[in-house]
Amino acid sequence: MSKVAWYRAAVIAGVVALLEALCLAGVIDKITMPAPHVIARDLWRMLVSGRMNAAIAKTLGNTVLALGLALGVGIIAAALLHRARAVRDTLDPLFATYYAVPVFAFYPFFIVVFGLGDLPQILIAFMLGVVAVIVNTLNGLDRVPNVLLKTARILRLSPADTALRMTLPYAGPYVLTGVKLAVAYAFIGVIGSEFIMSRGGIGYEISFAYANFDNATMYPLIVLILLASVAVNGLLGVWEQRLLARRGLR
Amino acid sequence: MTGRPPAPLHAVGPIDLDIRPGEFFAVVGPSGCGKSTLLELIAGLTPATEGRIEFEGAPVAGEAPDGIGVVFQEDASLAWLDVAGNVAFGLRRSALTAEERQRRVRDALKLVGLSDFATSYPAQLSGGMRQRVCIARTLVMQPRLILLDEPFGALDQQTRLLMGDELLRLWRETAATVFLITHALDEATMLADRIGVMSARPGRIIDVVETGWPRERDSRIVERAEFGNITARLWHTLRAESMKSIRS
Numbered sequence: 056m057s058k059v060a061w062y063r064a065a066v067i068a069g070v071v072a073l074l075e076a077l078c079l080a081g082v083i084d085k086i087t088m089p090a091p092h093v094i095a096r097d098l099w100r101m102l103v104s105g106r107m108n109a110a111i112a113k114t115l116g117n118t119v120l121a122l123g124l125a126l127g128v129g130i131i132a133a134a135l136l137h138r139a140r141a142v143r144d145t146l147d148p149l150f151a152t153y154y155a156v157p158v159f160a161f162y163p164f165f166i167v168v169f170g171l172g173d174l175p176q177i178l179i180a181f182m183l184g185v186v187a188v189i190v191n192t193l194n195g196l197d198r199v200p201n202v203l204l205k206t207a208r209i210l211r212l213s214p215a216d217t218a219l220r221m222t223l224p225y226a227g228p229y230v231l232t233g234v235k236l237a238v239a240y241a242f243i244g245v246i247g248s249e250f251i252m253s254r255g256g257i258g259y260e261i262s263f264a265y266a267n268f269d270n271a272t273m274y275p276l277i278v279l280i281l282l283a284s285v286a287v288n289g290l291l292g293v294w295e296q297r298l299l300a301r302r303g304l305r
Numbered sequence: 306m307t308g309r310p311p312a313p314l315h316a317v318g319p320i321d322l323d324i325r326p327g328e329f330f331a332v333v334g335p336s337g338c339g340k341s342t343l344l345e346l347i348a349g350l351t352p353a354t355e356g357r358i359e360f361e362g363a364p365v366a367g368e369a370p371d372g373i374g375v376v377f378q379e380d381a382s383l384a385w386l387d388v389a390g391n392v393a394f395g396l397r398r399s400a401l402t403a404e405e406r407q408r409r410v411r412d413a414l415k416l417v418g419l420s421d422f423a424t425s426y427p428a429q430l431s432g433g434m435r436q437r438v439c440i441a442r443t444l445v446m447q448p449r450l451i452l453l454d455e456p457f458g459a460l461d462q463q464t465r466l467l468m469g470d471e472l473l474r475l476w477r478e479t480a481a482t483v484f485l486i487t488h489a490l491d492e493a494t495m496l497a498d499r500i501g502v503m504s505a506r507p508g509r510i511i512d513v514v515e516t517g518w519p520r521e522r523d524s525r526i527v528e529r530a531e532f533g534n535i536t537a538r539l540w541h542t543l544r545a546e547s548m549k550s551i552r553s
Contacts, residue, residue, distance in 0.1 A: 202379040205350055209375045210395040210446070211368075220397070224385045302384040303428025 089270050098275035107260060107276070114245055114257040115283070117173050121180030122241040126234060128181075129188025134218045136189070137196045153186045162248050171254060180244025184237035191233030195226025228298055235291050242284050317342050318507035319356070324450075324484060329476055331485045331493035332510075333539060334503025335550035340486045343508065344454050347484065348375050360450065374448030378455040382427035382435045388414070389423040392441045413441040416475060433464045437471075444479060451476075453485045457492070465489070466524045469496055473523060490539045494532055495524060502542045505549040512542045 078090035165175035249258025264273035299305040317339035345351040352367040417437040502512040
């Protein structure tokens with residue numbers, strides 16, 4: 056581990072230790088927040104009992120689905136837009152202002168149209184992520200050197216082969232930036248909409264536990280979400296490092 | 306401002322050129338004279354506004370013909386593939402068996418002296434080695450005409466001379482026709498059977514010089530008296546043209 060990584064771990068450990076001390080000293084009362092060691096114990100018990108398994112499976116499943124949709128649709132849309140100059144010029148300003156629109160505002164409308172199932176939540180998460188994938192993929196495709204496009208023509212690659220074997224692989228690191236954003240957005244979209252209105256999932260369980268002063272459920276679930284998103288981001292980070300190192304970019 | 310579109314720019318003037326099968330033909334010319342455009346016309350990367358380009362009797366019309374390979378000046382190695390993957394890149398859609406494909410990649414790597422680097426990535430190689438990867442990727446397709454657009458432009462002088470030796474060896478061993486674009490007069494003299502001299506833009510071929518070198522040759526011909534004479538003749542023709550292109 057590098058020196059910086061040690062410092063980072065030390066900062067996190069320090070914050071947890073401080074919270075632990077404040078909780079044990081009674082500065083933070085039990086109704087507000089249990090001590091970190093209690094949360095860890097409750098999380099362990101919750102996972103062993105399996106009482107949250109259905110909620111966890113629903114949230115993670117929907118997140119993965121929304122992420123897959125955002126990636127598939129986003130990358131294909133970017134590859135097509137890259138070839139259709141006029142369409143792209145029309146849409147570019149929309150992409151630039153897209154994240155000024157609170158996508159959650161559409162959630163009630165989606166529930167009215169699709170009912171209170173998983174679909175509205177997946178749609179919200181998809182809508183949050185897809186444009187990040189499109190914008191970052193387009194950014195990568197724009198950077199493909201002309202000499203590679205000429206090489207593709209000399210080797211008589213079809214347009215589909217050129218995209219799949221030449222331009223998209225070249226854009227890989229940029230696409231990966233989009234993937235990282237889409238992962239975060241997928242989590243936010245699914246869990247956020249579960250908070251607002253839902254019949255299950257981690258977000259719903261946290262909001263239910265909150266309404267019932269059930270700290271032994273609420274805090275472990277918050278920690279679980281934290282751990283899950285940190286783990287996924289960490290794995291993507293490692294992958295990105297390898298990709299960039301191979302290309303001599305880091 | 307007027308609403309009229311700009312007049313079309315003539316990159317190359319009328320050119321009447323016949324490349325003989327199996328020969329090493331070099332083109333020299335002042336910068337901006339349309340050397341690269343000429344190469345792109347032959348490769349089918351740019352359509353000609355007028356006239357006709359034929360490869361093996363068939364017209365080249367806006368699409369790269371089968372049997373032509375191109376090595377560009379810029380680094381065209383694929384950073385996400387290892388050296389063997391780079392070389393095999395163009396063979397993916399071919400009807401070859403896996404063994405035949407591997408054998409061809411091995412042979413091409415051996416030809417350019419990169420056998421020990423098959424599993425390296427371009428980022429781990431020097432500029433000269435990356436250019437050899439691109440040459441191997443071209444050779445593996447077994448082209449009958451190899452077009453080179455200042456392939457050693459980014460390399461230092463010593464490496465250029467040695468790469469020139471390698472290019473001569475490859476030319477002899479593959480029996481392909483080679484068409485080399487260069488701005489270096491000595492490089493053209495050292496490598497080519499015939500040298501076409503281009504004028505300033507719009508480029509035309511204003512002189513074709515026969516070097517008369519034997520097929521078996523290498524960079525040591527720079528020691529010969531004729532080498533100096535031929536290079537001097539090229540410069541004599543080119544000097545006025547280069548002045549034009551600098552002044553314009």
